[in-house]
Amino acid sequence: MDIKWKNRLRVGFWAMMCTFGLSGLLVAFTFGNQYVHRDYFHTPEFRMELDQFAQYLNMFELNSITFEEKKQSLTVSEEEINDYRNGMGDITDQTNSIQSDYQFRIEEALLADNQAAADIYAAEKDKKIEDITKIFKSDEYARERIMNEKEKELKEYFKQREQYRTDYLKYKNQFQYYFQSGFSDKDYTNLSLVGDETVQDKMNPQNTLYMTSYSIPTERSLDVWLLGETFIPFTGEIAVPKGLPSSSSFMSQYHKYKQEQITLWAYAFLSVAALILCVIFGRKAIAVPSAVGRGPSYYDKLPIDVRAVFFILTSIGAIISLFFIKHQFIYVFDNPFVYGRNMFIGLVIATLFLVITLIRGKTFAAQFKNWGHLKEEWKKGLLHKAGKGVKSLFTQAKESLTDAFLNRSIGVQLLVLLISVFGLGAAAMMIDLNPGLIVVYIILLAAIGLPIVLLLIRRIGYFNRIVIKTNELAAGNLGQDLPVSGRSVLAALAEDINVLKQGVKTLQHEQAKSERLKTELITNVSHDLRTPLTSIITYIGLLKKEDVSSEDWLTYVEIIDKKSKRLKVLIDDLFEVSKMASGNAELAKERVDLVQLLQQALAEYDDMINNSSLQFRFSNPGEPVYAFVDGKKLWRVFDNLIGNILKYSLENSRVYITVQTGNHHALITFKNVTKYEIGENMDELFERFKRGDSSRHTEGSGLGLAIAKSIVDLHEGSLDIDIDGDLFKVNISLKVEETTQVHH
Numbered sequence: 001m002d003i004k005w006k007n008r009l010r011v012g013f014w015a016m017m018c019t020f021g022l023s024g025l026l027v028a029f030t031f032g033n034q035y036v037h038r039d040y041f042h043t044p045e046f047r048m049e050l051d052q053f054a055q056y057l058n059m060f061e062l063n064s065i066t067f068e069e070k071k072q073s074l075t076v077s078e079e080e081i082n083d084y085r086n087g088m089g090d091i092t093d094q095t096n097s098i099q100s101d102y103q104f105r106i107e108e109a110l111l112a113d114n115q116a117a118a119d120i121y122a123a124e125k126d127k128k129i130e131d132i133t134k135i136f137k138s139d140e141y142a143r144e145r146i147m148n149e150k151e152k153e154l155k156e157y158f159k160q161r162e163q164y165r166t167d168y169l170k171y172k173n174q175f176q177y178y179f180q181s182g183f184s185d186k187d188y189t190n191l192s193l194v195g196d197e198t199v200q201d202k203m204n205p206q207n208t209l210y211m212t213s214y215s216i217p218t219e220r221s222l223d224v225w226l227l228g229e230t231f232i233p234f235t236g237e238i239a240v241p242k243g244l245p246s247s248s249s250f251m252s253q254y255h256k257y258k259q260e261q262i263t264l265w266a267y268a269f270l271s272v273a274a275l276i277l278c279v280i281f282g283r284k285a286i287a288v289p290s291a292v293g294r295g296p297s298y299y300d301k302l303p304i305d306v307r308a309v310f311f312i313l314t315s316i317g318a319i320i321s322l323f324f325i326k327h328q329f330i331y332v333f334d335n336p337f338v339y340g341r342n343m344f345i346g347l348v349i350a351t352l353f354l355v356i357t358l359i360r361g362k363t364f365a366a367q368f369k370n371w372g373h374l375k376e377e378w379k380k381g382l383l384h385k386a387g388k389g390v391k392s393l394f395t396q397a398k399e400s401l402t403d404a405f406l407n408r409s410i411g412v413q414l415l416v417l418l419i420s421v422f423g424l425g426a427a428a429m430m431i432d433l434n435p436g437l438i439v440v441y442i443i444l445l446a447a448i449g450l451p452i453v454l455l456l457i458r459r460i461g462y463f464n465r466i467v468i469k470t471n472e473l474a475a476g477n478l479g480q481d482l483p484v485s486g487r488s489v490l491a492a493l494a495e496d497i498n499v500l501k502q503g504v505k506t507l508q509h510e511q512a513k514s515e516r517l518k519t520e521l522i523t524n525v526s527h528d529l530r531t532p533l534t535s536i537i538t539y540i541g542l543l544k545k546e547d548v549s550s551e552d553w554l555t556y557v558e559i560i561d562k563k564s565k566r567l568k569v570l571i572d573d574l575f576e577v578s579k580m581a582s583g584n585a586e587l588a589k590e591r592v593d594l595v596q597l598l599q600q601a602l603a604e605y606d607d608m609i610n611n612s613s614l615q616f617r618f619s620n621p622g623e624p625v626y627a628f629v630d631g632k633k634l635w636r637v638f639d640n641l642i643g644n645i646l647k648y649s650l651e652n653s654r655v656y657i658t659v660q661t662g663n664h665h666a667l668i669t670f671k672n673v674t675k676y677e678i679g680e681n682m683d684e685l686f687e688r689f690k691r692g693d694s695s696r697h698t699e700g701s702g703l704g705l706a707i708a709k710s711i712v713d714l715h716e717g718s719l720d721i722d723i724d725g726d727l728f729k730v731n732i733s734l735k736v737e738e739t740t741q742v743h744h
Helices: 002-035 044-062 067-072 078-088 091-111 115-137 139-162 165-172 222-227 249-280 282-286 288-292 304-329 336-367 371-379 382-404 408-432 435-459 462-475 489-543 550-581 594-604 606-611 631-648 682-686 704-714
Strands: 176-181 187-189 208-216 234-241 590-593 615-619 626-629 654-662 665-673 718-724 727-735
Touching: 002 249, 002 304, 002 336, 044 165, 044 176, 044 187, 044 208, 044 234, 044 249, 067 139, 078 115, 078 139, 091 115, 115 139, 176 208, 187 234, 304 336, 489 550, 590 594, 590 631, 594 606, 594 615, 594 626, 594 631, 594 654, 594 665, 626 631, 626 727, 631 665, 631 704, 631 727, 704 718
Parallel strands: 615 654
Antiparallel strands: 176 187, 176 234, 208 234, 590 626, 654 665, 665 727, 718 727
16 A cells, blocks of 8 residues: 555656646746846847937937927928918818808708807808918918917927926936037036046946947937937947946846846756656656556546546646646746745646546557457447437437328428428527537537427428418518418418518518618728728828838828828719719710720720730721710710729730610620629629629729719610620610711
8 A cells, every 4th residue: 555655656746847847848938038138238128228218318418409499490481381271272172161061050050040159150160261361362371370380389299208308317317328429529428527537437347237339320310300400410338337226127127137037047947857857767657557556446437438538638737737837937026925826736736637647548548459449438438329319319200201201292391391490490590699509509409409390290280381381471481482282272372371472582682682782882981981091090190100210201191192092082983973873963965986985095094904914805887986975974984994894804815895886876895804703693783882803802992883884874875784604794875876877
């Protein structure tokens, strides 16, 4: 008995050393890169502190300028006045915008019988219009406005800068510095030199914990850019003196880093030593089952699949415990008692999991050597028994179905009912239930659903099925059609129910389509407008930062300009579609040669066509084809269609554009092979914000075809789409002049 306990203690001690070694390696691998530096003053964290101090020093001392000094030097040039006016836009547009904005407010106030509010709005309107007019008419007034804005921005800048002065003073009390100007002999230092003392007497390796050369670069920093001053470079040295009090943040971090560094590498060294001992005594540990003895008899009686799951869980538990130890180590320096205790508890738990995994794993692996015994154990397992139970259940179901089909008509009807119940039930459950509960759903389906189905197969007849289907229709569950057999009253009733169901289904389909298109419109409008707007907001935020270089500033401005133009195109297209949908669009018809207009549209894309891999084939009657149309709007149709061809055509394919006349109409056809798969519902391509590439990878607004069709409809023509696989064909039919000859 004593020998068995000694063996168990030996195994437990070996497992604890192994766990300790693994945890130490995990900790060293995770945090070691933070503690490879000589001391805290050589870490990236301290370097960030040093750079921050240099920025503050440059801001408050080296390149410092007062608010009053800068305010006196502010000027406003003629170019700034012109830019200020150009940024506001056209004076007419500004005036009209103010008029329309306040007109709506005044009318609302009058409708509410609030004359006082209407008078206030009218006064505000007149004041704003007067202000805008004075800006455009008077240079002095515009200069005064710009100067006020500059002073306001300058004041805000200095106000924000003062928020950093406390941090600067904290750093200044812990750093020693000495800098020389690149353009003068002036020195900047916080050293107190007595008599003949020099900077080297104060700042040298013997008197400092850390010392480094530092230079303020010659680039323009953000604050200097805002102030509009010439940036002066400085070179010098920054040091941390040895005489700092222990309460200073640098000394606290210095001692803390040193303590953590020693602890970490001592932990790592001991863990390596522990692993070496584990390897040396590893052979004895392999004999754990014989040394410790067999586990409790009830465990060996468990099914083999349950034991396999238990083995996997103990392995996972050991790994989780090791990671728990690692996460506790990072906090052990803040509260050694609490987190050190947690590490010890984690070490004990990980050791227990490791011992159990080792014992059960070796016992479990030994069973795989005897395949005959393993097969016998598998037959006793829960999974095998569950499989046999499912097989028995299906056998009973098969026998019941055979009995149900003794009368073929009733059997077919019951089978349809079975498919309907399972299909609708499974679909509803899959939609409503949390995906994580799928296992529970399967268990409930097997325990409750199957017995109910067997009961229905045995007892429900044709009449009951019609009643159930009627109830389902009333509840909104359409399902499959009722089978109609014979000429009985029940068959006629079933046929009438089917007709009614198809009508409801059609109505629901149209309603669902309408709701879906409405949702897609709102979603796509929000997405397409938000995308450039988000970019504009993001880059404006970047411009507000203090560390933006001149090159980055120009890049951000270019991106903002590009996204602004993109946003304008989207809004213009949206207004165009809205105007046409409301019937407010007007046509300026004139006699236009459709062939020449189409050639002009193609010429606009000449460079893009030549740079693409597409081959355009254009054929026409060879003479003008005149029609009374709005040339600008019809050119917009051709422009949208050609642009779509260039975006969505398959590379290295041909594009055919033809113009034919006949029966007093001109037929203009565009044919191309698409690179994206197009859905079967062609009508949806005319919906707003609908694109051929459903993933919305392209830059278009999705309004092109909707605008084109609206324009053609205004001309009392027709625009149709024909899709054959990947072949995309657009046919435009327009009425032409009587004098135009007929060509085929």
